[in-house]
Amino acid sequence: MGAVKTKRMPRAVREQQMLDAAVRTFGQRGYMAASMDEIAELAGVSKPLVYLYLNSKEDLFTACIRREATALVAAVRAGVRTDLPADRQLWAGLRAFFAHTAQHPDAWSVLHLQARTHGEVFAAEVTAMRDEIVTFVTQLIAAAAREAHRNPDLPEREVAGLAEALVGAAESLAAWANATEGVTARQAATTLMNFAWSGLGDLMAGRPWSPPEEEPLTRPGG
Amino acid sequence: MGAVKTKRMPRAVREQQMLDAAVRTFGQRGYMAASMDEIAELAGVSKPLVYLYLNSKEDLFTACIRREATALVAAVRAGVRTDLPADRQLWAGLRAFFAHTAQHPDAWSVLHLQARTHGEVFAAEVTAMRDEIVTFVTQLIAAAAREAHRNPDLPEREVAGLAEALVGAAESLAAWANATEGVTARQAATTLMNFAWSGLGDLMAGRPWSPPEEEPLTRPGG
Amino acid sequence: MGAVKTKRMPRAVREQQMLDAAVRTFGQRGYMAASMDEIAELAGVSKPLVYLYLNSKEDLFTACIRREATALVAAVRAGVRTDLPADRQLWAGLRAFFAHTAQHPDAWSVLHLQARTHGEVFAAEVTAMRDEIVTFVTQLIAAAAREAHRNPDLPEREVAGLAEALVGAAESLAAWANATEGVTARQAATTLMNFAWSGLGDLMAGRPWSPPEEEPLTRPGG
């Protein structure tokens, strides 16, 4: 009886709505400039409810970081098939990475900019995810070195540095692709593959890395 | 250890002290979390004096960005000798870059993180500097391509993307080197040269780029 | 004697309490010397609540001016019966005016002094109200002139000047009556009627204007 005004939604759903609103607000305004008022309003709920579910601004931000970090890693993982050769795996991972960051710019802003800029606690949160990716790339490089039978024992730290450089370049290109009119995720991935795999030296000598035949990023039903 | 309470300094000196304190505070706390109170105290002056000389928090931050951007570009420029071949120039520039960022971590935090995260006005300020560096690298790559006589007309956007990737990788490695125990500026530069010049493919094949004979970064009497 | 710390009042009520406190503080300290802290304390609420409801010091002041201007005009209107001859109407209006200003000295200070002294925006707010009264008086004078059949076409500007003088004299007398021990609203009104209607010349000649039979300013049940 009486008009149903607020839909009673299950807690999990409400929480996701709040996180959606928070990611958007944090991504656009920045962590400190984002106000809990604005987030609550954008989520369509009252402020005390946000506190009831998410505890505090810090916790809310942490929750955002975790959700988006998990999503990004999942997207990259989903794009990679571990039975392929190393360069193919890298190519697939990069395509997935650029596609995801292009489709979720606010999330990317949260992970890449905001989380790194507002306290070690948050930075550590992203670092955890980033390390996962760096580790993946590190293994990829090490595997490739073994496959090549030529350079089986690159020093570990050297490999770590290379992975770091590669991931850093990818992150930077993601921002560049988002900001530059007409640069697609695929182009960004190609550029980076060329750069990373062939190196400037080979490029200068006219030996670019060439992308494989087109294959869809996400398969139907998959 | 705190600032010695020196009184009655000429304005120019006091301003530098304030900028020192501001860079440190902004770099560590972040732009928004840094309070003018803290900056003034660290500078060893009263808040009104900070306002008298630097006008506002925004202006103070802008002044920090400008000073540190100028210093960084100057450091890189000073490290490069334009009469060398492209890879040597790049190598020198990278060494200077990593050395400077390692010696001024707060300044690097201000330029790389804080300025990019708190408003387009500030971001534009760094972008101006970054563009200078990207342009420099772009010209370097184009020059190298011409020298190689093989790939004289890489598409312009492609070159821009490569430069972007290289600079992004460098920025990322700077943070990594700062954070990783025992990684020197020289090592970071070497890793990046390998990665960028030879590429992973060549590295795998046992064809790394090899740094030239040691030469001091800053020469005595220079 | 201080405000009873009543909690959880509906917004409309709290707003009136805040306006009460603000009028009193602005009236006594002046616009600039009045601090939001003091107003909030006098209202028995915290400062943030004042800002939540009234937005800013300027908006708060404007709200005060509007409320008190409306109240004053309403009081004067309520005292006038438009079916009486001009001098009777004027007499009634003056009595209502002096009665109201005597009962609300802080409000009168806000309207007469503070609002005129702190920016054109505020001044315009009072001017709107004052113009209403001046217009009313102007019409009264014009009507009286027509009734008298003798001076039907006093130049418009002349009439405006006369109305201005009359209103100015009234405003001035209000302050005088408030400040002078033992001067009632009725006496002030009588003095001004004598002055304005008969003029000094007639007064000197022993021809004062005589007030009508006593009639209550506000009728019981009204």
Place this chain on the structure above:
Amino acid sequence: MGAVKTKRMPRAVREQQMLDAAVRTFGQRGYMAASMDEIAELAGVSKPLVYLYLNSKEDLFTACIRREATALVAAVRAGVRTDLPADRQLWAGLRAFFAHTAQHPDAWSVLHLQARTHGEVFAAEVTAMRDEIVTFVTQLIAAAAREAHRNPDLPEREVAGLAEALVGAAESLAAWANATEGVTARQAATTLMNFAWSGLGDLMAGRPWSPPEEEPLTRPGG
């Protein structure tokens, strides 16, 4: 020897320059909004000198009030010839008053608005001057009453009220004349004489007060 930069001016002269600047600034910005910095700059001296000569902002403001009050009273006195009949004296006084306020709007703002709006101390200062004028007018009215042989003993308080009303009307008209395009001091004086001397009743009946033959306000040669 050496360039003469600052003219050594006698203290009295410097003080007047400061007061000039202060009156202008206080008159235009208002007491609180006027900053000592601005006043010092407008006066062309350093701030400490202002403090050396005038002690504090309050003292400076008081000095302004005193100087301008004295000047206004002197101007009115200079315009009146005590050997004339009462209405002629009044007429002369009003003309002098309107002329002075029109020529010194900032001073008038200080006396009429600012001084009354920022604390009893300042208000008292103007009140002293105002009382002088009110007393003068009171005596004029009393004298006129005696001259008329008809109403020799108007009650003292009544006369005080009339004087108050007259002065209040004059003050109000001064502001009106300053603000209204094309209203001269002379017209303002005429309007007020009509209003005050003949009264609305007489005016309605076509019996205005008529100004005497033109006579210059300030005679050549002083």
Place this chain on the structure above:
DNA sequence: CATGAATGAGTTTTCATTCAT
């Protein structure tokens, strides 16, 4: 559950005022 009412603690900013040279 959901919310309107309420606040403690802090922020940037400004100003009158004073020394030391």
Place this chain on the structure above:
DNA sequence: CATGAATGAAAACTCATTCAT
């Protein structure tokens, strides 16, 4: 005298956070 250097104190305003209903 004259001034550049310097500050204590307070102002307006904001925000994350919590009750009482």
